[in-house]
Amino acid sequence: MAKITGFSGSPRKSGNTNFLMEAILKKAAEKGWETDFVTLNKVDIGFCEACDACHKNGKGCVKKDDMQTMAEKMKESDVWVLGTPVYWWGPTAQMKVFTDRWYGLPRETFENKKVILVIPMADTEDKTASHVIGMYQDSCDFIGVEIADIIVAGGVTEPDAVKSKPEIIKQAEEAVGKI
Numbered sequence: 001m002a003k004i005t006g007f008s009g010s011p012r013k014s015g016n017t018n019f020l021m022e023a024i025l026k027k028a029a030e031k032g033w034e035t036d037f038v039t040l041n042k043v044d045i046g047f048c049e050a051c052d053a054c055h056k057n058g059k060g061c062v063k064k065d066d067m068q069t070m071a072e073k074m075k076e077s078d079v080w081v082l083g084t085p086v087y088w089w090g091p092t093a094q095m096k097v098f099t100d101r102w103y104g105l106p107r108e109t110f111e112n113k114k115v116i117l118v119i120p121m122a123d124t125e126d127k128t129a130s131h132v133i134g135m136y137q138d139s140c141d142f143i144g145v146e147i148a149d150i151i152v153a154g155g156v157t158e159p160d161a162v163k164s165k166p167e168i169i170k171q172a173e174e175a176v177g178k179i
């Protein structure tokens with residue numbers, strides 16, 4: 001069975017990021033996908049410290065934390081939903097630390113994977129999401145992962161704001177048709 005896993009970089013349990021990610025996973029489940037969800041704020045993932053041991057020892061990252069479980073989830077999933085609100089024109093720290101740790105993962109983790117990006121933000125200017133989008137476009141290009149869809153939810157500040165934006169919820173649900 002195909003598997004889709006959401007990795008949420010939002011610390012707000014009932015916030016806009018998780019609401020949209022859950023809409024995607026629900027639609028995928030209806031279509032027969034196995035689903036999984038990770039709140040990065042609740043797992044123990046340390047900083048990449050650039051020791052480069054991962055590239056020298058052939059055994060991967062020497063840090064023993066939850067990134068090993070994340071790597072397994074990434075590998076066993078066909079699609080990753082990466083959700084992060086815009087924080088200071090970038091991704092949240094939780095999402096950035098997770099992404100930095102991809103540095104130590106074996107190549108096969110990335111083979112034949114697709115990504116759906118979910119990016120809520122307070123601003124209504126598309127340009128405010130440009131650095132997050134650009135970072136993941138270039139990073140995914142580098143590791144050979146296809147971005148299947150990008151959902152930017154502008155104008156959402158309060159945690160439940162996106163619930164009153166049916167066009168964005170529809171866009172999230174329709175992302176499943178692109179994977």
Ligand SMILES: Cc1cc2nc3c(=O)[nH]c(=O)nc-3n(C[C@H](O)[C@H](O)[C@H](O)COP(=O)(O)O)c2cc1C
Pocket residue numbers: 010011012014015016017018085086087088089090120121122123124128156157158159160
């Ligand atoms: C620390 C912090 C920094 C933020 N920086 C930005 C920003 O640079 N641009 C923006 O449009 N919104 C910014 N926001 C607003 C969030 O992106 C917005 O509230 C979003 O909907 C939060 O998503 P969530 O409900 O999933 O947590 C920031 C919020 C916080 C807490």
